[in-house]
Amino acid sequence: MDPQAEVEHILTIDCPERTGIVHAVTGFLLEQGRDIVELKHFGDRRAGQFFMRVEVAGADAPDLTEHMREVFAPLAAEYGATWSLAPKGTKMRVLIMVSKFDHCLNDLLHRARLGELPIDVVAVVSNHTDHQSLAEWHNIPFFHVPVTPESKPAAEARLLELIEEFDVELVVLARYMQVLSDELSRKLTGKTINIHHSFLPSFKGAKPYHQAWDRGVKTVGATAHYVNAELDEGPIISQQVQDVDHTYSPADLVAAGRDTECKALSNAVKWHAEGRAFLYGNRTVVLR
Incomplete structure (x- = not known):
């Protein structure tokens, strides 16, 4: 043939x-x-x-x-x-959310542009305007959706509008430093991937690298997982780890962790978009 x-x-x-x-x-x-x-x-x-x-x-x-x-x-x-x-090759429609840190966003946009990821990034949403020019350089619509305790319900309603407007199949939290409400997390179950800048289940919540330094860790890592209503408890898709030692300061650990975050997240997005990641209960099966 x-x-x-x-x-x-x-x-x-x-x-x-x-x-x-x-x-x-x-x-x-x-x-x-x-x-x-x-x-x-x-x-x-x-x-x-x-x-x-x-x-x-x-x-x-x-x-x-x-x-x-x-x-x-x-x-x-x-x-x-x-x-x-x-x-094969059908591109998944992806919306990326980001806050101040841009390394994961930049990595995903670069890989998508090169064709390494079978995704079409249709929008970037942020609670800050820092990365508007980066999104626009890639010819991707950028939406500033600020979040305060008072405006959070309206902000999440706006997000749902954008998801519907752009026919989004996957939401990626690329260091989006806002906790989604339980209601929104339930609506997006199985359709949202988060990168946690730590090797879960250790060091959840804020400043995990500082927590890791306090414990004298000998490795740092990152975890990409599906989002659910439990903070940083979603089913794990991909993890990356890097050796460190006692000479590393908290700032050094943060720097070392950036590469693991990018790789763990890009792997998770790739495997999900290629139909390799299966979600069941609080576990995943990844056929790769």
Whole structure:
């Protein structure tokens, strides 16, 4: 088959564990004339849940994606599966929120511009105006939404308006230093990723690197996780760590942590956008 005439799709499946799922799915793909390029799966026997991600390739055809979705739906229903099927390379629509620190924002915008992340950053929202010029340099709409204790409900309502207006699929908190309300966190469950500048579950809350210095840590790190109503308790997607020693001051630890924050967050965004991260309960499965 001429690779130039092929089209690739990604199929993800999350369902109760049951004998025969892999056989059923691969049989379906064979019937559809799809070649399997990559297949990852995991059955969590303790939780009784099964996760699968398949990249497939095959001849293109008119309305191919909709046809495959239509014929796969009965099989998915038989296994009680939550599933998605989309052409590979489909870019996820992302809104990034940021406060004063710009390193994670800059890293995400740079990687997106280079094509390293399968995302389309459709808006940047901040409670400060510091990074408006950076967003505009990337030709991305910037929205200043200030937050005070009195204006927080209105600010969160404005955020929801922007999410709807830009048809946002994922919200990324790239060092956004405001705590989302429980109500907003629930509305955005599974659709919001936060970077915490610490190796969770240690050193939650404010100034984690200073907490780490007080404890004489020998490593620092960062944690990217889904947001839920519990502060810094969301399901972990990605973590990065770096060795340090007693010579590091709190400022040195902060500097060392910046790279881990950028890498942990970009990995989490990439894995989510590629359909590799599955959320269930307070855990994740990442098929990579």
